[in-house]
Amino acid sequence: MIGSRRRTRSSINVWPGYVDALSALLMLIIFMLLIYVVSQLYLSQTLSDRDSELARLNSRLQEISRLLGLEQEETAALENEMAAVQNRFSESLALNDRLSEELEEEKARRLEQQYNAEAQALRVEDLGKAIASAESELEDEEQLTASQRAIILQLSNQISALQDQLSRITAALRLQEDLTAEKEAELEEVGKRLNTLLAERVNELERYQSEFFGRLRDILQDNENIRIVGDRFLLPSELLFASGSARLGPEGQRELDKLAEVLLDVVAAIPEDIDWILRIDGHTDRIPINTEAFPSNWELSTARAVAVVRYLASEGVPQNRMVAAGFGEFFPVASGGSAEALRQNRRIEIKLTDR
Numbered sequence: 001m002i003g004s005r006r007r008t009r010s011s012i013n014v015w016p017g018y019v020d021a022l023s024a025l026l027m028l029i030i031f032m033l034l035i036y037v038v039s040q041l042y043l044s045q046t047l048s049d050r051d052s053e054l055a056r057l058n059s060r061l062q063e064i065s066r067l068l069g070l071e072q073e074e075t076a077a078l079e080n081e082m083a084a085v086q087n088r089f090s091e092s093l094a095l096n097d098r099l100s101e102e103l104e105e106e107k108a109r110r111l112e113q114q115y116n117a118e119a120q121a122l123r124v125e126d127l128g129k130a131i132a133s134a135e136s137e138l139e140d141e142e143q144l145t146a147s148q149r150a151i152i153l154q155l156s157n158q159i160s161a162l163q164d165q166l167s168r169i170t171a172a173l174r175l176q177e178d179l180t181a182e183k184e185a186e187l188e189e190v191g192k193r194l195n196t197l198l199a200e201r202v203n204e205l206e207r208y209q210s211e212f213f214g215r216l217r218d219i220l221q222d223n224e225n226i227r228i229v230g231d232r233f234l235l236p237s238e239l240l241f242a243s244g245s246a247r248l249g250p251e252g253q254r255e256l257d258k259l260a261e262v263l264l265d266v267v268a269a270i271p272e273d274i275d276w277i278l279r280i281d282g283h284t285d286r287i288p289i290n291t292e293a294f295p296s297n298w299e300l301s302t303a304r305a306v307a308v309v310r311y312l313a314s315e316g317v318p319q320n321r322m323v324a325a326g327f328g329e330f331f332p333v334a335s336g337g338s339a340e341a342l343r344q345n346r347r348i349e350i351k352l353t354d355r
Contacts (some may be wrong), residue, residue, distance in 0.1 A: 033227070055128060057284060060293070064293060067303065067306060070306070071324075074323070074324070078328060087226075093336070099183075102183075106179075106183075107180070108178065109176065110176050110177065110180065113169060113173050113176070114173060116169060117166060117173065120162060120165060127155060127162065128159065130155065131156070131159065140319060167176050170185040232349045232350065233349070233350040233351075234347045234348075234349055235347060235348045235349075235350065236347055237284075237304065237347060237348065238346065239251060239252055239255060239342070240252030240255070240256075240304070240308070240354060241304055241307075244291065244294070244300070246293075246294075246300065246303035246306075246307050247307065248307055248308070248311055254310060256308065256311050256315070259312070259350065260315035260316065260317055263317055263352075264315075264316055264317065266319070267317070267318070274354075275354055276353070277321055277322065277323055277354065278317065278321055278322045278323075278351075278352055279322075279323050279349075280305045280308050280309050280312075280323065280325070280348065280349070281325050281327060281348070281349040281350075281351070282300075282301035282302060282303075282304040282305035282326045282327065282348055282352060283301055283328075283329070283331060283332075283333075283348070283349065284297040284300055284328055284329050284343045285329060285342040285346050286329040286332070286337070286342070286345070287329075287342065296328065297328040298326055298328045299326070300326075300328075301327055302324070302325070303326070304326070304348060305325060305326055305348065306324045307325035308324070310324075332344075333347070
């Protein structure tokens with residue numbers, strides 16, 4: 001009996017329990033590995049997206065740095081040109097002052113010589129009176145002494161010398177007056193020639209301005225958003241750029257293509273000695289902006305003007321004949337805070353003028 005119970009206990013099989021435990025443990029390990037692999041894939045994707053975003057931001061930062069460098073170069077070039085113009089203007093003023101001083105000195109010398117001549121004339125007149133008086137007194141005397149004759153001879157010689165000196169002074173005064181008149185006439189003639197040449201150049205540039213704006217008006221007259229104020233074309237920013245952006249849109253590029261085509265035709269006819277320039281001014285409304293790319297409306301208006309200049313340059317317009325400027329919100333064309341006023345103030349102004 002006892003032996004049979006022992007045989008029954010020893011015949012019980014425990015391996016299925018071990019197999020179930022090992023299977024559960026293996027499934028748990030596989031589940032943990034699966035979670036680990038999925039988490040690694042998610043982390044890899046997240047890191048990849050972050051690297052892509054960092055690369056994109058670095059690219060934008062480099063582009064902004066490049067645009068800023070180009071703007072600084074253009075600003076430095078404009079400052080150099082302005083300094084050169086100021087130097088030429090200063091030299092012209094200095095030349096004018098020097099010529100004026102020489103003219104004043106000549107007038108002063110002429111007045112001094114005239115005064116000396118008048119004094120000599122009075123002196124001669126006094127001597128003549130003295131001689132006449134002496135002769136009158138001598139006529140009353142029957143005999144003249146040798147000393148009196150010597151005095152009369154000396155006075156006569158002095159009168160002759162003074163008359164000769166007076167003649168030379170008078171001739172010198174006349175010569176000086178002629179030279180002064182010639183200098184004044186020459187200065188007047190130079191001024192007339194300069195004014196005439198300047199007027200001719202201004203009239204010629206105005207003729208090309210009229211041709212440029214006339215042809216551009218005919219091409220852009222179908223677009224009711226484009227306005228003409230005086231000698232400037234006003235293009236709304238919505239036509240060229242998206243809100244808060246300085247990247248040209250397709251519609252804006254089409255309008256600038258028309259502008260470039262007309263400008264290139266007119267430029268081909270303008271003589272080289274006419275110093276013309278195409279001015280591109282960027283303006284914004286008074287609503288402030290503060291982004292990483294545009295901390296204020298100054299940067300936004302300047303970037304938009306530069307974008308227009310760069311596109312026109314890509315179409316063949318000479319880069320040395322264009323200038324970009326940003327005015328922010330400080331030169332509005334419409335007052336008030338209505339939507340229409342804000343829309344009119346967001347604009348790009350284009351003007352063909354002299355340097």
